[in-house]
Amino acid sequence: MASIKDVAAEAGVSVATVSRVLNDHPSVSADARTRVLAAVEALGYRPNAVARSLRTDQTHTLGLVISDVMNPYFTELARSVEEEARALGYSVIIGNADERPDLQDHHVRNLLDRRIDGLLVSPTDGGSPLMLDAVRAGTPMVFVDRWMPGVAVPVVRSDGRAAVRDLVAHLHGLGHRRLAIIAGPAATTTGQERVAAFREALQAYGLDLPDAYIGQGDFQAESGRRVTEGFLDLPEPPEVVFAADNLMVLGALDAVRARGMRVPQDIALAAFDDIPWFVHTDPPITAIAQPTGELGRAAVRALVDRIEGRHPESVTLPARLVVRRSCGEPSPRNVAVNPVTNRSES
Amino acid sequence: MASIKDVAAEAGVSVATVSRVLNDHPSVSADARTRVLAAVEALGYRPNAVARSLRTDQTHTLGLVISDVMNPYFTELARSVEEEARALGYSVIIGNADERPDLQDHHVRNLLDRRIDGLLVSPTDGGSPLMLDAVRAGTPMVFVDRWMPGVAVPVVRSDGRAAVRDLVAHLHGLGHRRLAIIAGPAATTTGQERVAAFREALQAYGLDLPDAYIGQGDFQAESGRRVTEGFLDLPEPPEVVFAADNLMVLGALDAVRARGMRVPQDIALAAFDDIPWFVHTDPPITAIAQPTGELGRAAVRALVDRIEGRHPESVTLPARLVVRRSCGEPSPRNVAVNPVTNRSES
DNA sequence: CTGAAAGCGCTTACAG
DNA sequence: CTGAAAGCGCTTACAG
Numbered sequence: 001m002a003s004i005k006d007v008a009a010e011a012g013v014s015v016a017t018v019s020r021v022l023n024d025h026p027s028v029s030a031d032a033r034t035r036v037l038a039a040v041e042a043l044g045y046r047p048n049a050v051a052r053s054l055r056t057d058q059t060h061t062l063g064l065v066i067s068d069v070m071n072p073y074f075t076e077l078a079r080s081v082e083e084e085a086r087a088l089g090y091s092v093i094i095g096n097a098d099e100r101p102d103l104q105d106h107h108v109r110n111l112l113d114r115r116i117d118g119l120l121v122s123p124t125d126g127g128s129p130l131m132l133d134a135v136r137a138g139t140p141m142v143f144v145d146r147w148m149p150g151v152a153v154p155v156v157r158s159d160g161r162a163a164v165r166d167l168v169a170h171l172h173g174l175g176h177r178r179l180a181i182i183a184g185p186a187a188t189t190t191g192q193e194r195v196a197a198f199r200e201a202l203q204a205y206g207l208d209l210p211d212a213y214i215g216q217g218d219f220q221a222e223s224g225r226r227v228t229e230g231f232l233d234l235p236e237p238p239e240v241v242f243a244a245d246n247l248m249v250l251g252a253l254d255a256v257r258a259r260g261m262r263v264p265q266d267i268a269l270a271a272f273d274d275i276p277w278f279v280h281t282d283p284p285i286t287a288i289a290q291p292t293g294e295l296g297r298a299a300v301r302a303l304v305d306r307i308e309g310r311h312p313e314s315v316t317l318p319a320r321l322v323v324r325r326s327c328g329e330p331s332p333r334n335v336a337v338n339p340v341t342n343r344s345e346s
Numbered sequence: 347m348a349s350i351k352d353v354a355a356e357a358g359v360s361v362a363t364v365s366r367v368l369n370d371h372p373s374v375s376a377d378a379r380t381r382v383l384a385a386v387e388a389l390g391y392r393p394n395a396v397a398r399s400l401r402t403d404q405t406h407t408l409g410l411v412i413s414d415v416m417n418p419y420f421t422e423l424a425r426s427v428e429e430e431a432r433a434l435g436y437s438v439i440i441g442n443a444d445e446r447p448d449l450q451d452h453h454v455r456n457l458l459d460r461r462i463d464g465l466l467v468s469p470t471d472g473g474s475p476l477m478l479d480a481v482r483a484g485t486p487m488v489f490v491d492r493w494m495p496g497v498a499v500p501v502v503r504s505d506g507r508a509a510v511r512d513l514v515a516h517l518h519g520l521g522h523r524r525l526a527i528i529a530g531p532a533a534t535t536t537g538q539e540r541v542a543a544f545r546e547a548l549q550a551y552g553l554d555l556p557d558a559y560i561g562q563g564d565f566q567a568e569s570g571r572r573v574t575e576g577f578l579d580l581p582e583p584p585e586v587v588f589a590a591d592n593l594m595v596l597g598a599l600d601a602v603r604a605r606g607m608r609v610p611q612d613i614a615l616a617a618f619d620d621i622p623w624f625v626h627t628d629p630p631i632t633a634i635a636q637p638t639g640e641l642g643r644a645a646v647r648a649l650v651d652r653i654e655g656r657h658p659e660s661v662t663l664p665a666r667l668v669v670r671r672s673c674g675e676p677s678p679r680n681v682a683v684n685p686v687t688n689r690s691e692s
Numbered sequence: 693c694t695g696a697a698a699g700c701g702c703t704t705a706c707a708g
Numbered sequence: 709c710t711g712a713a714a715g716c717g718c719t720t721a722c723a724g
Contacts, residue, residue: 001483003717014695019719027693044479049459050405051717053396054700069425072418079415082442091456093439096428110437113395133390137347221622253626276567280599282628349701360711365703373709397701400716 002043010039022047053115062092062303063111064120065104067146067188068219069096071247073273073292074122077144080296081120088304090117099185099219101125112139118303122146125187140306144299146189154306155314156299160272161197163288166321167270168201170286171240174328176268180213180238182227182248191219194244194272213238217248224251232259232267240268240327246275249285268327272319284324291317348389356385368393399461408438408649409457410466411450413492413534414565415442417593419619419638420468423490426642427466434650436463445531445564447471454480464649468492471533486652490645492535500652502645502661506618507543509634512667513616514547516632517586520674522614526559526584528573528594537565540590540618559584563594570597578605578613586614586673592621595631614673618665630670637663 008015013032020028021036028036039045053059062085066074078094085092093116095107104124108131111119118140121131127148135141135151147155171179181198184191199209212234215227224243228251231238243249249271256263263269263283271278274289294317302312350368354361359378366374367382374382385391399405408431412420424440431438439462441453450470454477457465464486467477473494481487481497493501517525527544530537545555558580561573570589574597577584589595595617602609609615609629617624620635640663648658 005717015718016695016697016720017693020694023719025720029693032693046455046459048400048461048717050396050399050461051700052719054394054400054702054716055718055720057700059396069421070418072416075415075421079442086452091439091460093437096425106432109392113392114437115394115396250622250626257626276596277623277627280596280603280628281623281626282630284628351701361702362704362711362713363709366710369703371704375709378709394701397716398703400700400718401702401704403716 001048002045003048004045006043007036007039007045010043011035057115059115059117060090061114061116062090062118062120062300063095063108063114063116064092065095065097065107065111065122067097067099067104067122067124068247069094069098071219071245071273072275072277073246073290074145076292077122077296080293081144081300084297084300085304088300090300090304092120097124099124101128101187104128105130108134118142118307120144120299120303123148123188125185126189127151140303142299142303142306142312144295149189154302154312155316156295156302157315158290158295158317158319160194160288160290160319161200163319163321164194164197165201165204167242167286167288168198168205168207170321170323171268171270171327172205172207174268176239176327177207178213178236178238179207179209179240179242180215180231181209182215182217182224182241182243182252184217184219184244184248186216188219191244198242217244219245219247221247221251221254224248225255226251228252228255232256232261237267240270243269243271246271246273246278246287249287253281263326264328270327274322278322278324281326283326285326286324287322288319289322290319347394348391349394350391352389353382353385353391356389357381403461405461405463406436407460407462408436408464408466408646409441409454409460409462410438411441411443411453411457411468413443413445413450413468413470414593415440415444417565417591417619418621418623419592419636420491422638423468423642426639427490427646430643430646431650434646436646436650438466443470445470445566447474447533450474451476458485464488464653466490466645466649469494469534471531472535486649488645488649488652488658490641495535500648500658500660502641502648504636504641504663504665506540506634506636506665507546509665509667510540510543511547511550513588513632513634514544514551514553516667516669517614517616517673518551518553520614522585522673523553524559524582524584525553525555525586525588526561526577527555528561528563528570528587528589528598530563530565530590530594532562534565537590544588563590565591565593567593567597567600570594571601572597574598574601578602578607583613586616589615589617592617592619592624592633595633599627609672610674616673620668624668624670627672629672631672632670633668634665635668636665 004015004018008018018036021033082092097104101124122145141153143155183195217223217227270286272288274287278285298315305312350361350364354364367379428438443450447470468491487499489501529541563569563573616632618634620633624631644661651658
């Protein structure tokens with residue numbers, strides 16, 4: 001592979017001059033420039049990004065550690081992150097934690113070793129010492145979706161409380177009173193918040209959230225199945241199961257189907273995080289949709305701000321309820337009473 | 347950030363010695379080793395991977411350029427690739443081409459500039475000059491899923507011909523005679539092969555595949571919708587629409603639903619590539635399942651073989667038909683006649 | 693405008 | 709077993 005030396009020799013100039021034309025430095029004669037460019041072309045020369053990074057101490061690379069690539073929510077997040085990063089001149093390296101703190105730390109360590117310019121994380125747990133160290137050491141960092149409490153790092157996320165209230169209003173209007181939730185891990189902020197938001201919304205209707213109706217999931221499909229089976233085995237099973245993410249509702253559907261039960265006649269289902277397939281499931285699933293693409297882009301902008309020495313603020317965007325048929329058919333009257341929940345999808 | 351010099355100073359040895367203990371070089375005294383390790387610990391030192399790569403000309407990194415991250419098939423492929431790579435001591439950087447040749451080349455160039463040790467590609471088009479150059483220059487490369495004809499690069503993919511024959515047998519047994527396909531881009535091997543396999547299988551039943559029944563899609567949902575609308579507008583619409591990937595069948599479902607038609611009563615649907623949601627769509631979708639995880643792992647093994655100087659062979663794994671209800675309810679008799687198509691899902 | 697030289701943080705023959 | 713030194717491919721003051 002041709003190096004800058006080869007180009008310099010071919011063009012009859014010094015490597016310094018080659019470097020200058022490559023970096024658009026103003027003080028290069030037109031003649032030198034054309035000769036260098038010709039040499040670059042002739043040799044098919046491409047600067048070695050590794051060497052450049054070592055010298056400049058910049059990799060123009062962002063690290064993104066997400067909780068689970070197989071979750072369509074995070075896939076979309078990763079896609080929008082890469083898009084925005086590319087627009088701003090950065091590449092991104094994705095690490096998939098698979099909801100495992102050890103894997104998360106593996107990727108954070110790897111990314112740090114590669115001297116990425118900044119780190120975007122959706123933490124799988126509440127307090128990785130490794131990440132705390134990185135923050136202390138001054139690594140530019142931004143949390144997306146999930147965050148670590150008490151750490152001075154900007155957070156870009158969505159607030160689902162209003163949407164959860166809309167959901168509970170919708171369920172209550174449909175006559176449901178026994179509502180259960182498949183929670184995410186308590187070690188994650190989203191795992192906690194969604195339960196808290198659900199509980200608060202229930203309280204507003206004088207409804208209780210008994211412990212038996214809080215199933216401990218891990219944001220992955222299998223846990224949704226397991227928890228739902230537990231709910232169905234209860235002496236008094238819930239009328240509604242709200243899954244804290246889209247993968248766990250898949251598991252819940254599996255469990256319900258395995259018992260030969262029907263949704264929503266025998267049990268209602270709803271989920272946090274909307275995906276295109278929810279329109280076509282049997283029945284279409286009522287879900288809370290996050291502005292995922294916007295979150296990814298905002299997170300990148302915040303991180304690049306930090307990298308370039310500015311001081312970005314945290315960003316919170318609202319989530320919204322998308323009503324479909326998995327909780328029961330709303331009567332026309334209900335729709336009129338609570339129009340906010342009656343969003344149509346385009 | 348502490349460098350090797352700081353560690354050397356702290357331990358009272360030379361940087362050479364530090365380097366030796368870090369790389370498990372045998373000739374280091376026990377005393378020096380413990381002092382270095384203590385210094386590493388005290389300073390929280392981590393070797394700079396950029397510097398190491400520059401020096402050793404190895405990045406221990408694989409590049410993976412996939413056609414579309416939002417396609418669950420490729421997401422799963424990416425996940426298995428990363429898993430196997432990690433097991434073999436490599437990291438992977440993913441580039442998402444979004445089915446765009448220009449974006450694909452952008453990522454290939456970026457990856458090459460970063461001096462990745464090897465490249466795994468599922469090409470979006472038939473012949474990127476950039477990739478051809480890279481092959482000629484000796485970059486270790488392996489194609490996954492799709493490949494470029496006439497290029498001396500190992501290919502790891504699955505052969506769907508038998509499964510497509512099973513599908514056509516299934517459809518024919520159900521009484522369907524007018525079968526249409528939503529094809530992928532002709533510039534991709536999978537785009538061509540799936541049409542060819544479908545046509546061949548139809549011929550075995552004396553059925554024709556008229557041009558009007560071949561819709562040109564691009565492997566993304568929107569094209570599935572557009573093509574399906576075209577099919578439905580035909581004077582004699584097909585009885586079955588077979589989508590060459592899972593995203594296009596989503597679009598097809600959208601189109602069918604928008605017309606208020608029912609699957610499979612009004613029109614039957616099937617897809618290449620199976621995903622967990624197909625079990626729960628309305629109706630559950632009959633699909634051809636690839637051994638995706640196995641493909642990803644085999645591709646990594648082949649690439650690492652090449653990187654380490656061995657000469658891996660191409661790998662072809664069979665796909666299989668998974669019958670569900672989107673093509674019509676098979677009668678018991680049909681099932682008995684053609685048991686190979688009657689796979690149950692676990 | 694241009695080049696010689698230093699240096700980024702490592703690894704690795706080479707001598708001892 | 710250990711250290712001094714060269715060198716990977718760049719960029720960038722510094723002199724001219």
